Amino acid sequence: MISKEILQDLLMLDDSAGGMPDAQLLRDYLTSGMPHGEPICMSLGGTWDRIAPGLAEFLSDTPKSAHGYQLSLHGLPRLRTALAEHLRSVHRIPDSAARGRDWDVAVAWTGTRSAMFDFGRLVKDRCQRPGRRPVVLIAGPAWDYAGVFSPLGYQIRYLPLRSTEGFLPNAAELDRIVAQIDADPAAQLALVVVNAQHNPTAVNWSSGFVAQMLAVAGCAGAGVLIDDAYFNVHDEGVKPTSALKMMIEAGSLGFGAPWLAVQSMGKQFGSSGWGIGSLIASVETLDALVHTYRLHHTLMSSGMLQHAMADWLQSPDCAHFLARQRVQLTETRATAEAQFVKRLGYPGSAVHVGECTPYIVVDVPPAYAESEDTAHEFRTRCFERTGVLTAPIWPWPMPKPEAAQPPQLRLYLGSGISGVREAVRRMADAGLVYSAVRSSEVRE
Numbered sequence: 001m002i003s004k005e006i007l008q009d010l011l012m013l014d015d016s017a018g019g020m021p022d023a024q025l026l027r028d029y030l031t032s033g034m035p036h037g038e039p040i041c042m043s044l045g046g047t048w049d050r051i052a053p054g055l056a057e058f059l060s061d062t063p064k065s066a067h068g069y070q071l072s073l074h075g076l077p078r079l080r081t082a083l084a085e086h087l088r089s090v091h092r093i094p095d096s097a098a099r100g101r102d103w104d105v106a107v108a109w110t111g112t113r114s115a116m117f118d119f120g121r122l123v124k125d126r127c128q129r130p131g132r133r134p135v136v137l138i139a140g141p142a143w144d145y146a147g148v149f150s151p152l153g154y155q156i157r158y159l160p161l162r163s164t165e166g167f168l169p170n171a172a173e174l175d176r177i178v179a180q181i182d183a184d185p186a187a188q189l190a191l192v193v194v195n196a197q198h199n200p201t202a203v204n205w206s207s208g209f210v211a212q213m214l215a216v217a218g219c220a221g222a223g224v225l226i227d228d229a230y231f232n233v234h235d236e237g238v239k240p241t242s243a244l245k246m247m248i249e250a251g252s253l254g255f256g257a258p259w260l261a262v263q264s265m266g267k268q269f270g271s272s273g274w275g276i277g278s279l280i281a282s283v284e285t286l287d288a289l290v291h292t293y294r295l296h297h298t299l300m301s302s303g304m305l306q307h308a309m310a311d312w313l314q315s316p317d318c319a320h321f322l323a324r325q326r327v328q329l330t331e332t333r334a335t336a337e338a339q340f341v342k343r344l345g346y347p348g349s350a351v352h353v354g355e356c357t358p359y360i361v362v363d364v365p366p367a368y369a370e371s372e373d374t375a376h377e378f379r380t381r382c383f384e385r386t387g388v389l390t391a392p393i394w395p396w397p398m399p400k401p402e403a404a405q406p407p408q409l410r411l412y413l414g415s416g417i418s419g420v421r422e423a424v425r426r427m428a429d430a431g432l433v434y435s436a437v438r439s440s441e442v443r444e
Ligand SMILES: Cc1ncc(COP(=O)(O)O)c(C=O)c1O
Pocket: 045, 111, 112, 113, 143, 195, 199, 227, 229, 264, 265, 266, 267, 272, 275, 276, 277
């Protein structure tokens, strides 16, 4: 739930946030006096009041030097050390894979999205064959990688993930798609995106499938982008597949093309607004990325955030926080599933909970599932009648591709058990259940 004070702070006084569809809706809701209570934001995957308390505390204790330009384009050295230790521990990277030889880490302080963009430029410069259209292969529905790579001239090719198949990526289909790209003399597989803790489907990809993705990239001489934004965000008892560890192993065996793994720190610590994350690559790729491509647009800032993150990663509270968060996420996911089934009358097959990321996917009630327009109507109706914001499974800002499956919703679980219960209560009271009828009033 978002309090009135937070909304006022983020949205009022000027209307510049209007470019984001949810921002406009939230502003209108605030202006109309929040008729259903505090809004519950299950659309954007972020919170504004859930930063890890210990992390926030370290902010008050940063040295003066943190406020000047930093002197390394790789980021604050002690944060690099802390990130390297954190990554080695959570990904179980063996000691035989030496930092500085087999891999290295730099800091992202403007979010990992901008690093993906830079990596897309590097891959094009190095891998594109003359006369060929570079293709990026992405499993979809997906986070908005298309918005990163389309402007660079990449053609987007999706490996479809279907709810009827539990959103599991299909190895045979991957081979078929790669063969099709290969057979096109005007195209070239240039980049493969691996998002093993998958946003939005919440599936933890198997190591066999990740190995296959790395193998098809290796055969095609294509670059690899590993996006581990949700590596540390999963249910209790789940062992997240480490694409990074597998990539480092493949790299030491002579993987020829450039690879980059990014891991935002924002999702795991409730600090998305900091833009702090890690960039992991071979030493040479990382040097080129930070000394050339990143320098085109970014100088060395955010020292205070880098200092605080270093302190936090090295404090014992950090691991405890992540462990507690896993318990809460497991309980919230189970609550969401039970509430949608029991209170909103969803069949189990229409609620896709997965086991990692803070998301679940639910079907749009059949009466509203005819088209994207009717699904949009459902989301609008839902917000107007309940103050609950939901998102389409293909997230803002890119429109979903033509051949995608029937509309579904991605729901963010960050508001916890009480937020989920309250959202479902309001939806049930408003008649927005699975068997909801699309009234003529709605169609006008
Ligand atoms: C899958 C995925 N990757 C990357 C990002 C970007 O994260 P950040 O801006 O924290 O680096 C997001 C943000 O929502 C995401 O969901």
